[in-house]
Amino acid sequence: MKKVGQIFRENFVKHIKENVSSNGNVFLLNYSQLSGEKLSDLRKNLSNAGANMYVSRNSIAQIALKELEKEQLSKAIEGQTAFVWSSSDSVEISKILVEFAKGIDSVSVAGGLLEGKILSKADVQKLSELPSREVLLAMLLSAIQSPITRFAQALNAKTRELLSVLKQLSEQKGGN
Template identity: 25%
Template sequence: MSKYLKNLITDDLKKRLDGVSDLLVVDIAGLEANKNVELRKQFRQKGIKMLMVKSSLARRATEGTALAPAFEGAQGSATVVWGSEDVVALAKEITKYAEDKAFAPFAPKGGVMGGSKLSAEDVKKVSTWPSRGEQLSLLVGQILSPGANLVAQLLGPGAKLASQVKKKSEEEEG
């Protein structure tokens, strides 16, 4: 491959990865062509982008960025996956497809999250974390919980008193 062509590919890769802070690297070597197309289609529907690239070109394109650790020591071709709601949701999807026997050789190889390199085991650990949406719902629940408890404590005795007053008034009328 000529130096000019390598520079063109590197520039294109830089443009594609511009603004990406987290990505995962997966292994799709040996995946049947039809399964590969099906996998890419399913990823596309979920807003996940997948690109196969030479590791050396990816290393050149990400040099000096937060994505560089993902390609340290990598050789051969690498399939880069990014997108989704957040890196946890992406890791969940990757792990789900890796465990699916229909996509048998598909497996996570590593990646980068917040500038830190991830191993294949780290990707599996990250997939067990709560996603951004789950974290927000937990946070909202924790914020609203004290208020809900206070309202219940205030309404409980008030409801008892109101029912006793109503009962007394019914006795006096009857």
């Protein structure tokens, strides 16, 4: 018969594994000496962006990551560590975390997972510097649309030139 504490630990491990597996974006946030108010503000900002924050004991988090074969990520766990997971825009979530960590010395983004790929602290920093998904899509559409627009303008220019030549010929022959 299992002890109650062991059942709780197994459920925590299961919870972490399910959320890490089912969400495409997972970040680790190391923090210490953080007031409840600031932590609550961070949770609120993350929630508004479609992310959840979960604080776990390090040993339980390391067991879960080991079972998921993400031992390299478990090395980033030190001190008080929170998981932040989301299936929404990873750039926006990383921006929130990096911006939050900028203002507080005792907080740092330790790493993460993006679509199964392990991210280092530097990778998360680079990710936060990217434009948002909407801006990237707009840039892509602009790049696709630009050659088409130039082609249409070139065709219109040739048509205008032809009409101009025809009008000049018409005027020379005594027409309008």
